[in-house]
Amino acid sequence: MTDFMLMQRRDALKSLLAISAAGAMAACVGEGKAGDAGTKRLSSSPKLLPAEMALVSAVAQTIIPKTDTAGAVEAGVPAVIQSLFTEWGDDNFRSYWRAGLDNLEQHFLKSGGQPFANMTSSQQANLLGKYDAKAYAEQGFDDFYKSMKSTIATAYYMSEPGATEELAYEAVPGEWRGCVPLSEFPKTWAT
Amino acid sequence: MADFDAIVVGSGISGGWVAKELCERGLKVCVLDRGKPTDPAKDYSDFLEPWEKPHFDNVSEDVLKRDFAIQGRTYALKESTRHFWMTDREQPYEYVGGQKFKWRRGAHVGGRSLMWGRAVYRLSPHDFEENKLDGEGVDWPVRYDDIAPWYDRVEEFIGVAGDRDGLPQLPDSKHFLPAFEHTCVETELKQKLETLYPERKLIMGRVAHLTHLSDKQIALGRGKCQARNHCYHGCSYGAYFSSVSATLPAAERTGNLTLIPYAVVSELVHDPVTNRVTGVHVIDAQTGKMRTHTSKIIFMNASTIGTSLILLNSATETHPNGLANSSDQLGRNLMDHLGGTRVQATVKGFEDCYTFGRRPIGGYIPRYRNYPKREESYKRGWGYQVYSGRGGWGGWHSGIGENFKAKNRTPGDWTIMLDAFGECLPNPDNRVTAHQTKTDKWGQPTAVINVKLGENEKSLMRAAHQDAIDILTDAGFSSIKEAQKPDDNMDGIGGRIHEMGTARMGRDPKTSVLNGWNQSHDIPNLFVTDGSFMTSSAVQNPSLTYMAFSARAANHAADLLQEGVL
Numbered sequence: 001m002t003d004f005m006l007m008q009r010r011d012a013l014k015s016l017l018a019i020s021a022a023g024a025m026a027a028c029v030g031e032g033k034a035g036d037a038g039t040k041r042l043s044s045s046p047k048l049l050p051a052e053m054a055l056v057s058a059v060a061q062t063i064i065p066k067t068d069t070a071g072a073v074e075a076g077v078p079a080v081i082q083s084l085f086t087e088w089g090d091d092n093f094r095s096y097w098r099a100g101l102d103n104l105e106q107h108f109l110k111s112g113g114q115p116f117a118n119m120t121s122s123q124q125a126n127l128l129g130k131y132d133a134k135a136y137a138e139q140g141f142d143d144f145y146k147s148m149k150s151t152i153a154t155a156y157y158m159s160e161p162g163a164t165e166e167l168a169y170e171a172v173p174g175e176w177r178g179c180v181p182l183s184e185f186p187k188t189w190a191t
Numbered sequence: 192m193a194d195f196d197a198i199v200v201g202s203g204i205s206g207g208w209v210a211k212e213l214c215e216r217g218l219k220v221c222v223l224d225r226g227k228p229t230d231p232a233k234d235y236s237d238f239l240e241p242w243e244k245p246h247f248d249n250v251s252e253d254v255l256k257r258d259f260a261i262q263g264r265t266y267a268l269k270e271s272t273r274h275f276w277m278t279d280r281e282q283p284y285e286y287v288g289g290q291k292f293k294w295r296r297g298a299h300v301g302g303r304s305l306m307w308g309r310a311v312y313r314l315s316p317h318d319f320e321e322n323k324l325d326g327e328g329v330d331w332p333v334r335y336d337d338i339a340p341w342y343d344r345v346e347e348f349i350g351v352a353g354d355r356d357g358l359p360q361l362p363d364s365k366h367f368l369p370a371f372e373h374t375c376v377e378t379e380l381k382q383k384l385e386t387l388y389p390e391r392k393l394i395m396g397r398v399a400h401l402t403h404l405s406d407k408q409i410a411l412g413r414g415k416c417q418a419r420n421h422c423y424h425g426c427s428y429g430a431y432f433s434s435v436s437a438t439l440p441a442a443e444r445t446g447n448l449t450l451i452p453y454a455v456v457s458e459l460v461h462d463p464v465t466n467r468v469t470g471v472h473v474i475d476a477q478t479g480k481m482r483t484h485t486s487k488i489i490f491m492n493a494s495t496i497g498t499s500l501i502l503l504n505s506a507t508e509t510h511p512n513g514l515a516n517s518s519d520q521l522g523r524n525l526m527d528h529l530g531g532t533r534v535q536a537t538v539k540g541f542e543d544c545y546t547f548g549r550r551p552i553g554g555y556i557p558r559y560r561n562y563p564k565r566e567e568s569y570k571r572g573w574g575y576q577v578y579s580g581r582g583g584w585g586g587w588h589s590g591i592g593e594n595f596k597a598k599n600r601t602p603g604d605w606t607i608m609l610d611a612f613g614e615c616l617p618n619p620d621n622r623v624t625a626h627q628t629k630t631d632k633w634g635q636p637t638a639v640i641n642v643k644l645g646e647n648e649k650s651l652m653r654a655a656h657q658d659a660i661d662i663l664t665d666a667g668f669s670s671i672k673e674a675q676k677p678d679d680n681m682d683g684i685g686g687r688i689h690e691m692g693t694a695r696m697g698r699d700p701k702t703s704v705l706n707g708w709n710q711s712h713d714i715p716n717l718f719v720t721d722g723s724f725m726t727s728s729a730v731q732n733p734s735l736t737y738m739a740f741s742a743r744a745a746n747h748a749a750d751l752l753q754e755g756v757l
Contacts, residue, residue, distance in 0.1 A: 062591055062592065063586075063591045063592070063595055064595065064596060065592055065593065065596075067593055067596060069596075083245060083246065084246055087245070087246065087251070088245075088246040088249065088251045088252070089251070089252060090251070090252040090253050090256070092252070093252060125591065125592055128591055129591055129592070132589055132590065132591050133589055135589070136588070136589035137589075146586075146587065149586045149587075150585065150586030150587050151586070152586060153584065153585060153586030153599070154247055154586065155247075157584045157599065158241040158242060158247060159241075159242050160240070160242045163240075163241055163242065166596065166599075166600060167584060167599070167600060169241075170547075170548070171238075171240065171419070172417050172419060173417065173418045173419065173547060173548030173549060174417050174418065174548070175417075175418055175547070175548055176371050176372065176418040176546075176547065176548035176549070176550045177372065177546065177547040177548060178371070178372030178373050178374045178375070178377070178546060178550070179372070179373075179374060179375040179378075179544050179546070180544065180545055180546060180547045181543060181544065181545070182542070182543050182544060182545045182602065183543070185545045185547060186601075187600055187601075187602075188581075188583050188584050188599060188600055188601060188602050188603075189546075189583065189602075190241065190584070191241060191549065
């Protein structure tokens with residue numbers, strides 16, 4: 001038994017599957033590894049706190065802004081991430097996310113002088129753009145950020161506006177055609 | 192006076208066939224399933240949209256740790272399909288001897304016919320002769336010509352989409368429905384492969400989906416495949432074959448079927464005077480109460496390991512090692528198809544092509560090594576399942592904002608992947624036994640599984656891996672990626688969910704459990720037609736063969752009853 005659709009999707013799901021294993025190293029994520037995260041007492045709330053949710057929403061919306069289609073916030077991405085946190089993940093998952101978000105916020109406080117959510121959208125795009133580029137250029141720079149970004153992407157592209165407006169989606173295709181012109185079907189299939 | 196003419200233990204892909212055939216022959220048949228009833232309206236999740244499935248349909252980490260740590264997780268285990276998979280708590284088992292065995296099955300009417308991969312391939316004449324040729328295991332007591340008419344019968348009823356390829360190592364069906372189309376990169380690989388290596392072929396996968404409807408299938412309430420690829424969620428169209436979509440409704444229509452869910456068979460009842468099985472002891476899964484059903488003949492279709500456990504648990508004074516086990520082969524020769532190698536490449540030059548719909552099968556490269564003659568240092572061979580598609584969306588790349596959206600909105604590179612399914616040799620030391628003291632929630636002994644990959648299995652998968660790299664390289668494809676390497680995956684078997692072999696057929700009662708009619712050598716009114724009868728594994732996905740032997744054995748048993756032999 002195998003399923004290629006799922007294998008294709010493995011990159012998207014990797015984020016969720018990998019992080020719990022990494023959870024034990026939650027205090028060692030990203031730039032803060034020698035600094036704050038080791039000594040700081042983070043919340044143990046089973047929910048993402050308002051400040052954490054504000055950061056998640058702002059990062060998600062900066063990665064996937066509103067264009068002619070919905071952005072991450074309009075597509076409900078923050079609520080999906082809250083539900084992963086409260087209903088799906090285990091303690092490792094929660095501590096990994098909490099430490100990762102804290103590390104990210106500390107970085108932006110240092111580089112932008114205020115919480116990321118309070119910045120202007122151009123400042124957000126500028127700072128996150130640099131951070132994102134570094135995360136993919138330097139191995140081990142911030143693995144949490146990359147898995148968070150993948151989770152945001154999955155939440156967005158599996159949402160109704162993400163799947164049906166931003167991408168193409170057919171609930172019941174009715175038939176399979178193995179080779180069709182891209183000009184007729186120019187958008188990535190959601191599934 | 193027996194309650195029924197026949198009792199069938201298990202309603203999965205083989206039990207459903209036995210039930211249909213016996214009912215159609217006019218026998219009063221009782222099908223017992225340990226699990227819950229299956230109600231497509233309630234149990235199938237194929238109409239849920241992606242955004243209607245919380246947590247991307249992933250089972251939570253805490254549930255995975257609690258319920259699936261021993262067996263591991265299959266790709267088809269999702270939150271919306273979790274009710275189809277037995278948990279480690281429901282079927283506690285252990286593996287010993289240092290290697291893992293992934294034991295995955297369901298507890299519901301229809302069994303794994305609801306979650307199967309639906310690939311259907313005949314065994315070839317060579318497959319039935321190979322044990323004899325190279326001396327592994329015992330000789331199959333049947334040959335291809337014995338089973339070919341039953342392949343015909345099964346294929347016509349279930350519906351198989353496929354092409355007539357004319358390959359001796361993978362005989363065609365007489366009844367193929369229109370095949371699914373290749374993608375453009377599969378066509379490219381096919382041309383390159385067949386030019387570079389004339390003995391190797393890339394064909395379209397053969398799959399138990401209705402791409403065309405017959406009147407009989409319409410009458411059963413089945414519909415055409417809609418190319419959704421939601422199959423393991425259950426198919427509300429009944430477009431792929433399952434016991435629930437086809438065999439059980441056909442059996443039901445005869446008026447001869449009694450289907451009893453929640454019936455956990457603990458042991459068979461054996462009469463030492465007549466040397467016949469006379470019935471089964473059943474534990475009611477809802478009340479825990481014991482009862483007995485009686486019948487003239489019994490078919491075991493409880494899945495390979497399940498059947499072994501029940502027969503081992505049915506030991507009597509005259510059968511101290513378990514019922515039908517005078518050969519001591521019951522529980523031995525446990526096999527599964529080998530995996531653990533996947534090689535992928537990027538294919539350039541087809542950027543202006545895409546696909547429409549979601550195909551429920553991939554391509555297939557039938558076995559070519561050691562065929563028709565043995566030429567390699569290892570024995571047997573493998574077949575590749577071939578998957579291809581264009582990259583989709585994802586978050587594992589750099590970039591934010593409008594650029595990120597634009598990149599995901601545009602289909603990515605074409606990739607093609609070869610996934611080898613290798614043959615596992617029968618080894619009597621690879622076995623399942625009943626635990627001496629540990630029991631499950633029904634008080635039944637739990638399974639102890641001891642399997643080891645042999646040197647032949649290891650050599651074979653390494654060769655399959657290297658061949659895949661060579662094929663994709665020689666085809667001129669780029670970015671060859673070893674997605675799975677055999678040497679990283681030699682810690683056990685079971686992941687293909689094709690377990691088989693623990694009550695093998697053979698000519699000699701001293702070395703096999705069943706004769707060529709799936710009939711116990713020891714007890715003439717006991718038949719086994721789930722995967723346990725397999726004398727060798729071959730490389731083909733096995734369900735079609737289970738179905739063909741089930742149909743053949745059921746009709747033989749009905750003949751024997753009619754003739755008064757049983």
